[in-house]
Amino acid sequence: MVTLGFLSAIAIGTALLLLPISTTGQRASFVEALFTATSAACVTGLVVVDTETFWTPFGQGVILVLIQIGGFGVMTVASLLGLLLSRRLGLRTRMVAAESTHTVGLGDVKKVMLGALRFTVVAELVLAVVLTVRLMIGYGETFRHAAWSGIFHSLSAFNNAGFSIYGDSLMRFVSDPWICLPICAAVIVGGLGFPVLLELWRLSRTRRGDNRRSALRDPARWSIHARLTLGTTAVLLTVGTVFFLVVEWANPQTFGPLSVPGKLLAAFTQSVMPRTAGFNSIDTSELNHGSWFFTDMLMFIGGGSAGTAGGVKVGTFAVLAFIIWSELRGDPDVTAFDRRIARATQRQALTVALVGVAAVVVTTLAITVSVSPTVLPLDRVLFEVISAFTTTGLSTGVTADLAGWHQVLLTVLMFLGRLGPITLGTGLALRSRHKFYRRPESAVIIG
Amino acid sequence: MVTLGFLSAIAIGTALLLLPISTTGQRASFVEALFTATSAACVTGLVVVDTETFWTPFGQGVILVLIQIGGFGVMTVASLLGLLLSRRLGLRTRMVAAESTHTVGLGDVKKVMLGALRFTVVAELVLAVVLTVRLMIGYGETFRHAAWSGIFHSLSAFNNAGFSIYGDSLMRFVSDPWICLPICAAVIVGGLGFPVLLELWRLSRTRRGDNRRSALRDPARWSIHARLTLGTTAVLLTVGTVFFLVVEWANPQTFGPLSVPGKLLAAFTQSVMPRTAGFNSIDTSELNHGSWFFTDMLMFIGGGSAGTAGGVKVGTFAVLAFIIWSELRGDPDVTAFDRRIARATQRQALTVALVGVAAVVVTTLAITVSVSPTVLPLDRVLFEVISAFTTTGLSTGVTADLAGWHQVLLTVLMFLGRLGPITLGTGLALRSRHKFYRRPESAVIIG
Ligand SMILES: [K+]
Ligand SMILES: [K+]
Numbered sequence: 055m056v057t058l059g060f061l062s063a064i065a066i067g068t069a070l071l072l073l074p075i076s077t078t079g080q081r082a083s084f085v086e087a088l089f090t091a092t093s094a095a096c097v098t099g100l101v102v103v104d105t106e107t108f109w110t111p112f113g114q115g116v117i118l119v120l121i122q123i124g125g126f127g128v129m130t131v132a133s134l135l136g137l138l139l140s141r142r143l144g145l146r147t148r149m150v151a152a153e154s155t156h157t158v159g160l161g162d163v164k165k166v167m168l169g170a171l172r173f174t175v176v177a178e179l180v181l182a183v184v185l186t187v188r189l190m191i192g193y194g195e196t197f198r199h200a201a202w203s204g205i206f207h208s209l210s211a212f213n214n215a216g217f218s219i220y221g222d223s224l225m226r227f228v229s230d231p232w233i234c235l236p237i238c239a240a241v242i243v244g245g246l247g248f249p250v251l252l253e254l255w256r257l258s259r260t261r262r263g264d265n266r267r268s269a270l271r272d273p274a275r276w277s278i279h280a281r282l283t284l285g286t287t288a289v290l291l292t293v294g295t296v297f298f299l300v301v302e303w304a305n306p307q308t309f310g311p312l313s314v315p316g317k318l319l320a321a322f323t324q325s326v327m328p329r330t331a332g333f334n335s336i337d338t339s340e341l342n343h344g345s346w347f348f349t350d351m352l353m354f355i356g357g358g359s360a361g362t363a364g365g366v367k368v369g370t371f372a373v374l375a376f377i378i379w380s381e382l383r384g385d386p387d388v389t390a391f392d393r394r395i396a397r398a399t400q401r402q403a404l405t406v407a408l409v410g411v412a413a414v415v416v417t418t419l420a421i422t423v424s425v426s427p428t429v430l431p432l433d434r435v436l437f438e439v440i441s442a443f444t445t446t447g448l449s450t451g452v453t454a455d456l457a458g459w460h461q462v463l464l465t466v467l468m469f470l471g472r473l474g475p476i477t478l479g480t481g482l483a484l485r486s487r488h489k490f491y492r493r494p495e496s497a498v499i500i501g
Numbered sequence: 502m503v504t505l506g507f508l509s510a511i512a513i514g515t516a517l518l519l520l521p522i523s524t525t526g527q528r529a530s531f532v533e534a535l536f537t538a539t540s541a542a543c544v545t546g547l548v549v550v551d552t553e554t555f556w557t558p559f560g561q562g563v564i565l566v567l568i569q570i571g572g573f574g575v576m577t578v579a580s581l582l583g584l585l586l587s588r589r590l591g592l593r594t595r596m597v598a599a600e601s602t603h604t605v606g607l608g609d610v611k612k613v614m615l616g617a618l619r620f621t622v623v624a625e626l627v628l629a630v631v632l633t634v635r636l637m638i639g640y641g642e643t644f645r646h647a648a649w650s651g652i653f654h655s656l657s658a659f660n661n662a663g664f665s666i667y668g669d670s671l672m673r674f675v676s677d678p679w680i681c682l683p684i685c686a687a688v689i690v691g692g693l694g695f696p697v698l699l700e701l702w703r704l705s706r707t708r709r710g711d712n713r714r715s716a717l718r719d720p721a722r723w724s725i726h727a728r729l730t731l732g733t734t735a736v737l738l739t740v741g742t743v744f745f746l747v748v749e750w751a752n753p754q755t756f757g758p759l760s761v762p763g764k765l766l767a768a769f770t771q772s773v774m775p776r777t778a779g780f781n782s783i784d785t786s787e788l789n790h791g792s793w794f795f796t797d798m799l800m801f802i803g804g805g806s807a808g809t810a811g812g813v814k815v816g817t818f819a820v821l822a823f824i825i826w827s828e829l830r831g832d833p834d835v836t837a838f839d840r841r842i843a844r845a846t847q848r849q850a851l852t853v854a855l856v857g858v859a860a861v862v863v864t865t866l867a868i869t870v871s872v873s874p875t876v877l878p879l880d881r882v883l884f885e886v887i888s889a890f891t892t893t894g895l896s897t898g899v900t901a902d903l904a905g906w907h908q909v910l911l912t913v914l915m916f917l918g919r920l921g922p923i924t925l926g927t928g929l930a931l932r933s934r935h936k937f938y939r940r941p942e943s944a945v946i947i948g
Contacts, residue, residue: 344870376621381852405828423791
């Protein structure tokens, strides 16, 4: 059902983009319209035509609506599935620990939908105003153009879509904290995922009886999911910023010409964007190839669950890290923040991550065996594949060099990457096949 | 203790290789001797000088002894650790299923040692005779040279070392099944691991009361470990042969000039060797770059546990595959061949595999950020790193282009790769920290 709704949104979007009113010059070809509509609905941000010059404001508006459907729509569906999940797990979970129902006992469906909608609209409006003011003051744009640009980038950022009406993405704003930081903030918030946002919002309204402090200041009351998501996000942002600072510091094509604050801003932006947003304030093709490989890892990890982000999700990554940590410590339970991670959760994390690895490896292999390595070396192929699978939309600039069936492969991967981990994760969690007997246990020698 | 013995073997080997009697011309430099000794003791097979022309038969003999220590020695230690492990798990395992004690109840230490030694000597002798006869008849070599070559390649193959006294490895024998197939057989048998071999040997001697058929013909009596190892090996060999046949069929630099049976033989050899042995009958640097990436995967998986093979091991790979399969089917237990895989085993497999991925990713990243991509593109770096980590010793021919500290990094990785997964796997399995309380359980949203 979700898939059908998604496909019809893409079909209607394609039809609208084919209208003469959508394009400034000649009409769009069917493939151009289809690719753009898919890329928008999957919040990927890969483009085959220049968004700034090729499409009219009407065409750009169609793209925006598709982004909102793909981003907000998927977020809502994922949240509802999570809610359904909480219903089924609810009783047992509550028996185990009342505290952990913070995340999953979200209240009724309508409330969740309205809450998400209200939050989305307010957040997007605030960002749009900030960007509009800055574009008028700092860059002398007319109100009309600045406002349109502000709204477009606000929605694109919040939904982690990475579409920009500027042909060079955010490269002209590389040293402007008034543009980059608000967009980074929107990307991070949009990428945390709805359950975490809702929890933070509710906690900020819950006050303790004794001193009326916000419950938000008492991390012990946060759910494990929120702590894992926020903690991992903070760690990845820090590690990423340091990595890009060190590696790109003297690269004349990237950070070299920037001032020290400029380098800091660029490194931070560079570490925020690969985790699904896909804007770039630096020319991706000029990065150190080690930075490409590092970006691959960030893209693969992605953002928070049940949000606009792609990838295997930071929660999955954190759970795997805690499994290894517990195992190395010889702890029979996997413990994070004084809570056992449920066995089912562990296996879901493993499955989502390894199925992701398999998808990336098989696609990369299929493309690599069939192209000349001088045209498309492994690092570029891997980058494109991971970017498509995680709907990040960054590119080392070789999308056009790919053969037709490679582009089809990437389009399918984009689609699977957008819906796959979510449906896989919730599908696995929802299913609970009861067994009335267990088979005898067996050990296997490992390592 | 294992590490210390290993290090002193390398030290003594280095000293012997530095003697004038070891080299044909000028004496070896310290680094050449150390690198060769380490590569031999870790059964890796990477070389910085030509084994055929640089070393005298005495020097080659030193290399052989190191290979035997590194291969047989590690196999024995791993088996003893496995035995120790079975002692600790013994009682519970027997209560659960008497059948599964096939693998772990190996009898006493002395018997294991002697059994391993006897098996090794006999198998190596048989292969040496076959190779010697073929080299005398087919290539007109003198008995002396043929016998030395036969012994050298027999030990090198059985220990999965990949050292050859021919400068081009097995490339001159690419179409000769009398050389390639026996060596492949030795590589496969040596790579299965001692527990599987011992089990097969014991099963072949156990006869059923009723019709006196060998128990070997009754797979239901095999342990899960043996079934997983043998089954996965068969699947990987088949998939590998088909892959190389399809991808390299028309490559003028590799399979192109060969006859159809020659292509088949080369594809089979090519699929056997990456799983730790590291001989090559085809020029690795001329392979399709997709074949490099595929070879990366085979190398990473490696061979059987507690044997001479490297990598994360086929058993680990199989357990992860069964975890995913069970999860996708919604089965609460992980089941393989009608047996539940123990939870501890699952977590060990996950840990060994992910720590392996982390080691490869971090090393690759460290090398990639610091070299020019035109000299060392990602695919070559990844190949070298995985080859070193899994002690395979295949190379796309860029080992010499690596900077000094990169070579040091690879040497360390070689060492960690040889001892790491084994000690990690058994270390994790041996430890059992008892807990008197469990923390409340928590779920995290995955995907
Ligand atoms: K994106
Ligand atoms: K080897």
